[in-house]
Amino acid sequence: MKIENSLPCTQLPEAPPQTDLQFTVATEDDFDDIMAMSQDIYGGLDYLPTRYQTWLQETNRTVILARKQGKVIALESVVIIDDGETMLVEGLRVAPQERGKGVAGVLLRFCSQMVKSKYPDVKVSRLTRDDQLGPKEFQKYRLITKQGILLVRFRAEDLKLRLAEMGPTAGLPADGLTPPHAPVHLDPSEVCQLFLSSGLMRNVLPNATIVQDWQPFKPLPSNMGILLKKDIDWMVDDASSPTVASLCTFPFRVPIGDDWYYLNIDMFGKDLSLVLQQFLSHLRRHTSTLKGHVMCQVFLDPPLWKPVADFCRDALGVELVKEYTEQCVVESDIV
Incomplete structure (x- = not known):
């Protein structure tokens, strides 16, 4: 799966009815829109303003944006590590008005399919969370x-x-x-x-x-x-x-x-x-x-x-x- 200027969410299997979403690769020109969407994230400890430019230059990282009616409403970053066997998911953020609507899940599935098509040896997706994991999470994830x-x-x-x-x-x-x-x-x-x-x-x-x-x-x-x-x-x-x-x-x-x-x-x-x-x-x-x-x-x-x-x-x-x-x-x- 190639990322063109935009790819409609309806191409994803088992996607929720988010037919008005498009996905694009982040660029330097998107910085202000991303910062506006991310205000007050992580209690003021947001690392992205400092690292965004570096992220765009990393050859093993892809930063994907979700757009709604042309406006940036979500971001996800994926990094290929562990000799190409692991997709590291990092930097997820969703605009406040779009939270709780399934946007994050759709974006993550899109990223997984994109990575799998480009890096067929990738076997697992890893992420780091800062909250208590309950039974629902352990149905989806293994604790490392x-x-x-x-x-x-x-x-x-x-x-x-x-x-x-x-x-x-x-x-x-x-x-x-x-x-x-x-x-x-x-x-x-x-x-x-x-x-x-x-x-x-x-x-x-x-x-x-x-x-x-x-x-x-x-x-x-x-x-x-x-x-x-x-x-x-x-x-x-x-x-x-x-x-x-x-x-x-x-x-x-x-x-x-x-x-x-x-x-x-x-x-x-x-x-x-x-x-x-x-x-x-x-x-x-x-x-x-x-x-x-x-x-x-x-x-x-x-x-x-x-x-x-x-x-x-x-x-x-x-x-x-x-x-x-x-x-x-x-x-x-x-x-």
Whole structure:
């Protein structure tokens, strides 16, 4: 199935009666219409304004728009990963006035058929959700892994002062027992060597999955090529025998207001002391030159959520934005 200027929804099998929808490939000229449709999405943490231009340039990604009477009412992005076996669905958004009308389902089916025709080796569709999955969802999806979501906010200037007051031993065990190594920053060659060694990362990565800023990847050479093109700070506690690993995106602006930034940290591992140590190391590095407000979202092993949340509130003095929620990576077969 080729995407021309538009393809009518009625070409899709088993589609709801959305005969007034057309589908087009997104272009730079659609940016303002997409932003107008996406106002207030994700509580002001929308990443798309910063990444839209990059998305259009990615050769393994296609951004599809749904239009109604010529007006953009929905967007979906599909990325081919895992050596061409997985379709990653990302960035779904539907205009407020069109929600609850089946538009998202029609758009997803269109994307699946388009991908299957272009990439016949694709077997599964993966996506990441931030809500609780119920019986209805488990009829459609298999759960791959899940992480707890910790969302905090702070002024960068306040946090820098607090970190300076705490000193370099902040986050270490109260009994004085310190980890054998300080956090290790990995260069690209070290990242590939470590994350492509399944034996070394078997007990660190959740279900052998690298989840980076909501994107789930299998540890494969082709996926590492994708990840290493991004601005990511890779860290482990020990490069020869890791117990905890973390990936931190470099801060970028979000449309909450002037001088608001978003910082995303994906933590893998179960050792609280090592998690806190790497968490603080990322904060020190990535807020050192910032001025303004920061929304920091940390993904971590669910049992670690409460102690890390307590540490953020009591030791760092930052504001907890919301209570416990989960990031769930799910997949379904493409037939």
